[in-house]
Amino acid sequence: MSFQLSKESFIALAAIAWADERMSRREAEGLLRAAREGGLDGDDLEAVRRATESPVGVSDFDASGMSEWERGLTYALACWLSRVDGHTNAEEADTLERLGDALDFPKSKRAAAYSAAFDIACLEGGNKPEKFDFARLVEHLAQKLPSLRRGE
Numbered sequence: 001m002s003f004q005l006s007k008e009s010f011i012a013l014a015a016i017a018w019a020d021e022r023m024s025r026r027e028a029e030g031l032l033r034a035a036r037e038g039g040l041d042g043d044d045l046e047a048v049r050r051a052t053e054s055p056v057g058v059s060d061f062d063a064s065g066m067s068e069w070e071r072g073l074t075y076a077l078a079c080w081l082s083r084v085d086g087h088t089n090a091e092e093a094d095t096l097e098r099l100g101d102a103l104d105f106p107k108s109k110r111a112a113a114y115s116a117a118f119d120i121a122c123l124e125g126g127n128k129p130e131k132f133d134f135a136r137l138v139e140h141l142a143q144k145l146p147s148l149r150r151g152e
Contacts (some may be wrong), residue, residue, distance in 0.1 A: 030129030
């Protein structure tokens with residue numbers, strides 16, 4: 001199962017990676033792979049690439065056009081990305097909270113989204129950006145949060 005997310009989702013994800021004021025090579029690789037698998041190409045993919053090179057923050061994206069499903073998937077991917085370098089530090093945890101607020105993603109659903117991302121990251125090789133199974137995350141998120149309707 002493939003997934004589609006907007007450039008805005010990936011700019012939001014970049015804000016998580018920049019939370020500690022640096023973007024690691026693994027974070028950049030993971031973000032760009034997710035963007036490609038999420039359907040971005042051309043100028044939109046280039047904008048995400050630029051966001052791996054220059055810091056962006058939670059205020060640098062616009063969630064107004066995102067569906068509830070896109071907001072939930074963006075949050076789940078942010079949870080994964082926050083751990084791709086081996087841990088989630090205090091700055092990343094704080095930025096995840098602010099991202100959830102900026103996405104208007106309900107606090108009552110955030111733990112399930114985090115759990116879905118963590119479950120997939122725990123699969124063999126899942127902690128590596130080049131092996132994370134985005135399609136499985138989409139399926140798992142749909143199981144953990146069936147109230148999120150895809151495509152709306």
